[in-house]
Amino acid sequence: MNDMTPEREERIAKLKGLGCSRKRVEDARFTQGKGNYVDDLKLPGTLFGDFVRSPHAHARIRSINADAAKALPGVLAVLTAADLAPLNLHWMPTLAGDKQMVLADGKVLFQGQEVAFVVATDRYVAADAVELVEVDYEDLPVVVDPFEALKEGAPVLREDIAGQTEGAHGPRRHHNHIFTWEAGDHAATEAALAEAEVVAEEMIYYHRTHPCPLETCGCVASMDKVNGKLTVWGTFQAPHAVRTVASLISGIDEHNIRIISPDIGGGFGNKVGVYPGYICAIVASIVTGQPVKWVEDRMENLMATAFARDYWMKGRIAATRDGRITALDAHVTADHGAFDACADPTKFPAGFFHICTGSYDIPVAHCAVEGVYTNKAPGGVAYRCSFRVTEAAYFIERMIEVLALKLGMDAAELRAKNFIRKEQFPYPSALGWEYDSGDYHTAWEKALKAVDYAGLRREQAERLEAFRRGETRRLIGIGLTHFTEIVGAGPVKNCDILGLGMFDSCEIRIHPTGSAIARLGTISQGQGHATTFAQILASEIGLPADKITVEEGDTDTAPYGLGTYGSRSTPVAGAATAMAGRKIRAKAQMIAAWLLEVHEGDLEWDVDRFVVKGAPERFKTMAEIAFASYNQAIPGLEPGLEAVSYYDPPNMTYPFGAYICVMEIDVDTGEHEVRQVYALDDCGTRINPMVIEGQVHGGLTEAYAIAMAQEIAYDDLGNVKNSTLMDFFLPTAWETPHYTTDHTETPSRTR
Amino acid sequence: MAKMHLKLTVNGTEHECLAEPRELLIHVLRERLNLTGPHIGCETSHCGACTVDIDGQSVKACTVLAAQAQGAAITTIEGIAGPGGMHSIQEMFREHHGLQCGFCTPGMITRAWRLLQENPSPTEEEVRFGMAGNLCRCTGYQNIVKAVLAAAAELNAAKEAAQ
Ligand code: FES
Numbered sequence: 003m004n005d006m007t008p009e010r011e012e013r014i015a016k017l018k019g020l021g022c023s024r025k026r027v028e029d030a031r032f033t034q035g036k037g038n039y040v041d042d043l044k045l046p047g048t049l050f051g052d053f054v055r056s057p058h059a060h061a062r063i064r065s066i067n068a069d070a071a072k073a074l075p076g077v078l079a080v081l082t083a084a085d086l087a088p089l090n091l092h093w094m095p096t097l098a099g100d101k102q103m104v105l106a107d108g109k110v111l112f113q114g115q116e117v118a119f120v121v122a123t124d125r126y127v128a129a130d131a132v133e134l135v136e137v138d139y140e141d142l143p144v145v146v147d148p149f150e151a152l153k154e155g156a157p158v159l160r161e162d163i164a165g166q167t168e169g170a171h172g173p174r175r176h177h178n179h180i181f182t183w184e185a186g187d188h189a190a191t192e193a194a195l196a197e198a199e200v201v202a203e204e205m206i207y208y209h210r211t212h213p214c215p216l217e218t219c220g221c222v223a224s225m226d227k228v229n230g231k232l233t234v235w236g237t238f239q240a241p242h243a244v245r246t247v248a249s250l251i252s253g254i255d256e257h258n259i260r261i262i263s264p265d266i267g268g269g270f271g272n273k274v275g276v277y278p279g280y281i282c283a284i285v286a287s288i289v290t291g292q293p294v295k296w297v298e299d300r301m302e303n304l305m306a307t308a309f310a311r312d313y314w315m316k317g318r319i320a321a322t323r324d325g326r327i328t329a330l331d332a333h334v335t336a337d338h339g340a341f342d343a344c345a346d347p348t349k350f351p352a353g354f355f356h357i358c359t360g361s362y363d364i365p366v367a368h369c370a371v372e373g374v375y376t377n378k379a380p381g382g383v384a385y386r387c388s389f390r391v392t393e394a395a396y397f398i399e400r401m402i403e404v405l406a407l408k409l410g411m412d413a414a415e416l417r418a419k420n421f422i423r424k425e426q427f428p429y430p431s432a433l434g435w436e437y438d439s440g441d442y443h444t445a446w447e448k449a450l451k452a453v454d455y456a457g458l459r460r461e462q463a464e465r466l467e468a469f470r471r472g473e474t475r476r477l478i479g480i481g482l483t484h485f486t487e488i489v490g491a492g493p494v495k496n497c498d499i500l501g502l503g504m505f506d507s508c509e510i511r512i513h514p515t516g517s518a519i520a521r522l523g524t525i526s527q528g529q530g531h532a533t534t535f536a537q538i539l540a541s542e543i544g545l546p547a548d549k550i551t552v553e554e555g556d557t558d559t560a561p562y563g564l565g566t567y568g569s570r571s572t573p574v575a576g577a578a579t580a581m582a583g584r585k586i587r588a589k590a591q592m593i594a595a596w597l598l599e600v601h602e603g604d605l606e607w608d609v610d611r612f613v614v615k616g617a618p619e620r621f622k623t624m625a626e627i628a629f630a631s632y633n634q635a636i637p638g639l640e641p642g643l644e645a646v647s648y649y650d651p652p653n654m655t656y657p658f659g660a661y662i663c664v665m666e667i668d669v670d671t672g673e674h675e676v677r678q679v680y681a682l683d684d685c686g687t688r689i690n691p692m693v694i695e696g697q698v699h700g701g702l703t704e705a706y707a708i709a710m711a712q713e714i715a716y717d718d719l720g721n722v723k724n725s726t727l728m729d730f731f732l733p734t735a736w737e738t739p740h741y742t743t744d745h746t747e748t749p750s751r752t753r
Numbered sequence: 754m755a756k757m758h759l760k761l762t763v764n765g766t767e768h769e770c771l772a773e774p775r776e777l778l779i780h781v782l783r784e785r786l787n788l789t790g791p792h793i794g795c796e797t798s799h800c801g802a803c804t805v806d807i808d809g810q811s812v813k814a815c816t817v818l819a820a821q822a823q824g825a826a827i828t829t830i831e832g833i834a835g836p837g838g839m840h841s842i843q844e845m846f847r848e849h850h851g852l853q854c855g856f857c858t859p860g861m862i863t864r865a866w867r868l869l870q871e872n873p874s875p876t877e878e879e880v881r882f883g884m885a886g887n888l889c890r891c892t893g894y895q896n897i898v899k900a901v902l903a904a905a906a907e908l909n910a911a912k913e914a915a916q
């Protein structure tokens with residue numbers, strides 16, 4: 003009966019469900035300046051907070067004198083660690099099981115660290131007062147190199163835990179060592195490397211960078227002393243987790259805390275963590291009884307809130323002479339800065355770096371990641387990716403290139419020779435993952451064909467010849483990658499953040515006239531959830547996406563969820579949305595059966611309605627059923643049509659893709675031109691192709707930025723060298739290359 | 754600090770307010786006139802999130818003191834749409850997915866609005882160059898450029914039809 007008639011097609015089109023490039027519902031507001039970001043919020047009597055920050059990377063604090071600042075008209079308070087200590091709030095737990103100073107407690111450990119918090123009636127007065135706070139520092143030796151930090155006799159950075167030999171992730175072997183985390187089979191890998199016909203080695207540094215969303219981090223905290231309720235609006239990628247953490251560390255009952263993430267101006271991982279500014283704003287609001295706003299400026303954002311990457315990856319890859327990979331070893335020295343504030347699932351202090359066997363069928367592998375303290379800012383977030391997955395992808399793809407050079411083999415052929423074949427899925431990887439699905443060869447061939455790979459290699463060789471003859475100074479480079487990601491964290495059995503399982507949730511209410519609201523514990527920072535989650539639901543329950551409101555980010559209204567970061571919202575919260583939709587449909591089926599006076603089993607679902615099998619003229623649409631649920635007394639059924647679902651994914655999902663970039667570079671000047679960027683993604687079922695393409699464009703631009711210049715670099719004294727947009731490279735429309743996107747579609751087998 | 758008396762025409766409406774001589778125009782617009790469309794992304798004139806139009810020129814409102822805008826006619830994103838609804842540039846940003854988080858969007862559109870008056874039929878290169886003062890962290894610009902070119906075509910077609 004489900005034949006594709008034009009009438010049926012029209013009903014499907016009306017829903018604007020899965021697979022439709024639906025225009026975004028968010029855009030009417032954003033294009034007219036009607037967004038509602040945290041700095042747009044204006045509560046009567048709002049005070050402004052601003053930080054005194056350390057100019058030193060490592061120093062003892064001899065004294066802080068805030069008298070002149072406090073005497074400035076308009077200044078209400080200057081908070082220091084001494085003021086927070088009685089509340090036990092001068093330190094806070096990090097997401098990685100470490101603790102971090104909220105305000106400098108006796109010493110500072112990185113440039114830009116928060117030393118004192120000034121509260122004033124407006125932002126200009128607060129900035130004036132910051133200048134008036136006198137801090138007497140005594141310089142201590144600075145360590146910005148993680149290898150130096152691990153040497154005997156290196157300065158002790160974290161004096162608070164200097165004697166501790168057990169850390170949150172196992173034994174600590176040195177005062178600046180945080181953890182060593184391992185996966186795979188060390189002995190077997192060493193044996194395979196020793197026996198190998200060919201071994202290629204490389205030290206790969208994936209430098210420190212920063213997500214740098216266009217909106218910086220900030221919050222408004224408002225303590226209502228009359229009803230005892232604390233409300234905090236802020237740039238939170240995980241509002242519920244923030245509520246729980248805020249409750250645990252402040253002692254305020256969780257039901258008395260309301261966390262609201264309003265519109266967020268980009269996150270990319272930067273807005274996952276809990277920052278000292280949030281804690282100080284909350285304390286200041288409790289102390290003053292007035293709302294307190296804290297919004298960091300760009301320099302503070304780049305210097306003090308979460309960075310990304312900073313992995314020194316030493317790789318060894320073994321192969322037969324004809325190019326079959328036999329083993330892989332990765333040893334990573336991970337620079338975590340002064341506090342371990344990585345935002346990873348708790349049991350994975352190196353995130354999912356052990357996806358680093360990539361798209362390849364590698365029989366044995368081993369990886370070890372050592373976390374190290376240095377005098378740099380804390381962080382280590384998933385910057386436009388899942389947890390440490392970009393590091394892993396860069397590592398394996400670089401190792402493949404190095405191996406290809408050593409073997410004298412074409413790098414595309416080497417990849418194809420070692421890909422996991424499609425009949426091998428589900429595929430258990432040597433480092434412990436179970437890849438659910440994939441068809442790498444098809445994607446790879448499509449990509450190579452699209453760019454005329456053979457032709458490019460010919461042109462490259464000819465150019466090289468011309469260069470050797472002295473006819474040109476421009477050479478051609480061809481960058482290849484076939485990555486496999488691991489996203490959708492994650493199964494509660496092994497994925498949690500501070501003990502909170504990484505499920506996600508959705509609650510749906512269908513209104514009598516056939517429209518609906520869905521609430522989620524996630525929060526869009528530009529991904530367009532209000533558009534795409536409505537599409538998922540439209541396909542599940544047969545109401546048009548245009549009649550479904552999606553609301554996120556308010557802990558008082560949304561069911562508990564773990565938030566949006568690490569490429570997890572669509573696989574986890576999107577699935578929760580579908581599951582809740584299916585519950586709605588199950589109840590709707592009972593209602594339809596009663597209305598049509600048939601047995602439930604005699605009905606079948608058809609796009610937007612239940613139809614009596616074999617009698618297509620007898621049906622009830624979802625809109626009719628919705629109304630009936632509110633106006634009919636149906637025996638054995640409660641009125642109304644609502645559902646909530648908490649989805650605990652059984653596995654991660656493993657999207658993949660093939661990207662190829664062609665550049666020309668002048669060997670004398672380094673001047674470059676990106677000729678072509680081709681990006682094929684396979685993310686399984688495509689919900690909104692337009693939105694996917696937009697996400698890919700954005701990711702590619704980050705990649706371009708990082709490859710060309712974007713870096714947070716430090717000098718030997720621990721000074722941040724790129725703390726403004728003058729020195730920190732964000733590509734403009736002018737440099738950014740043009741992209742060609744493509745796709746294959748291999749649905750995930752994770753259900 | 755002694756305040757000064759400012760008179761500004763913003764989006765066709767005359768405003769008067771008191772502000773310190775050191776206040777940046779972006780702060781006066783956002784804090785005193787409640788026009789929160791233009792955003793702050795850097796305060797160092799790099800990102801363009803604060804772009805407004807002053808007397809016929811695109812200006813980063815974090816680069817000028819409000820005092821320097823005394824008596825000026827200012828257009829912000831809130832003044833771009835007409836009584837009939839969204840401006841064609843706004844429509845095309847939506848149509849071509851020229852925005853994601855929306856934080857750069859007010860500045861982008863305000864800049865594009867001036868660019869298309871300066872050069873009603875720009876090439877792709879001219880759009881990329883003319884918009885290079887406005888950073889976007891989400892979109893990679895490709896769809897922004899598409900949107901501006903589509904808006905130019907639409908505005909030109911409408912102009913022709915009117916003649
Ligand atoms: S805030 Fe004005 S240019 Fe960035």
Ligand code: FES
Pocket residue numbers: 216267268528851852853854855856857858888889890891892
């Ligand atoms: S849409 Fe987010 S910065 Fe441009």
